[in-house]
Amino acid sequence: MNFYSRMLASGVLAAIVSLSAIAAQAQAYPTHSITMIVPFAAGGPTDVTSRIVTGHMAQTLGQSIIIENVVGAGGTTATTRAARAANDGYVLISGHMGTHAAAVPLYPNLAYHPAKDFEPVALLAGTPIVILARKDFPPKDLKEFVTYVKANVDKVNAAHAGVGSVSHASCELLNAILDIKPTGIPFNGTGPAMNALVGGQVDYMCDQVVNAVPQINGGTIKAYAVATPERNPSLPDIPTTAEAGLPAFQAQAWNGIFAPKGTPAPIIAKLNAAAVKALDDEGVRKRLLDLGSVIPSPAERTPEALAALVKSEIAKWTPVLKPATN
Ligand code: MLT
Numbered sequence: 001m002n003f004y005s006r007m008l009a010s011g012v013l014a015a016i017v018s019l020s021a022i023a024a025q026a027q028a029y030p031t032h033s034i035t036m037i038v039p040f041a042a043g044g045p046t047d048v049t050s051r052i053v054t055g056h057m058a059q060t061l062g063q064s065i066i067i068e069n070v071v072g073a074g075g076t077t078a079t080t081r082a083a084r085a086a087n088d089g090y091v092l093i094s095g096h097m098g099t100h101a102a103a104v105p106l107y108p109n110l111a112y113h114p115a116k117d118f119e120p121v122a123l124l125a126g127t128p129i130v131i132l133a134r135k136d137f138p139p140k141d142l143k144e145f146v147t148y149v150k151a152n153v154d155k156v157n158a159a160h161a162g163v164g165s166v167s168h169a170s171c172e173l174l175n176a177i178l179d180i181k182p183t184g185i186p187f188n189g190t191g192p193a194m195n196a197l198v199g200g201q202v203d204y205m206c207d208q209v210v211n212a213v214p215q216i217n218g219g220t221i222k223a224y225a226v227a228t229p230e231r232n233p234s235l236p237d238i239p240t241t242a243e244a245g246l247p248a249f250q251a252q253a254w255n256g257i258f259a260p261k262g263t264p265a266p267i268i269a270k271l272n273a274a275a276v277k278a279l280d281d282e283g284v285r286k287r288l289l290d291l292g293s294v295i296p297s298p299a300e301r302t303p304e305a306l307a308a309l310v311k312s313e314i315a316k317w318t319p320v321l322k323p324a325t326n
Contacts, residue, residue: 036094080112085260092259097166126296129206131241158184
């Protein structure tokens with residue numbers, strides 16, 4: 001048996017052929033438009049952050065990135081669809097602390113595993129949490145808010161973007177700290193939830209600053225505190241929870257791009273490079289920073305760093321949220 005027939009027999013040749021096919025495919029990638037699934041309604045923080053960054057990525061990649069808003073079940077409907085999509089680089093998902101961490105303890109029968117069914121591409125932004133209320137909600141500061149919601153727990157309600165979303169998970173943490181269980185009002189995203197808050201149809205919400213800065217600075221809603229150690233540069237007048245008397249409530253979310261498991265490494269590398277270039281772009285940075293986002297450091301932008309973040313966030317939120325399912 002000669003060299004080639006032995007290689008053929010051992011399958012090495014087939015492997016070489018498919019590897020070079022993948023390399024050629026990655027070389028040409030992308031040859032048509034890419035779909036970015038956003039698991040919440042248009043106009044919300046995940047949608048806004050995704051559009052800002054993918055707008056620049058599309059220029060680098062030379063193909064348009066089409067945002068497809070797929071809503072439902074706190075983002076897990078869309079994330080399940082992304083996990084089952086073709087792993088050819090043309091379907092991506094804009095995931096976050098909810099879809100890729102908080103969902104694990106809150107959905108015992110989750111149809112995907114954030115750390116196993118995806119290829120992390122890049123972290124896009126950190127999104128601090130802020131406690132908000134409708135403009136005419138009685139409490140004037142966080143101390144009064146705590147007293148008021150405890151005294152009226154059966155009357156007040158908290159808006160959120162569905163079980164397992166960032167707004168739900170972060171307010172579940174607040175509920176655990178205050179030992180309260182107010183009524184939750186679900187929406188398809190905090191975009192529509194914000195409209196209800198501005199309209200006075202709901203009482204309060206734990207939301208990402210990205211979604212709230214324009215409303216807070218516009219005076220259409222109340223903001224009690226940001227749940228981070230430092231004040232947010234885009235909200236200099238809003239105290240931290242520690243300054244306002246509730247240091248235990250610390251919560252920051254994040255957004256990241258993920259591809260279906262098995263998406264070739266050269267394609268992940270190309271997408272990551274485009275995301276990193278976008279986060280270094282002055283225009284992109286200004287828009288994200290003006291909305292109170294935290295831009296990841298270069299070390300935090302690697303696929304490996306996002307993979308590690310997913311694991312650590314699942315470990316962090318599981319003990320907090322598991323009890324919420326009882
Ligand atoms: C959104 O984009 O609507 C939010 O990310 C929802 C959430 O997770 O609270």
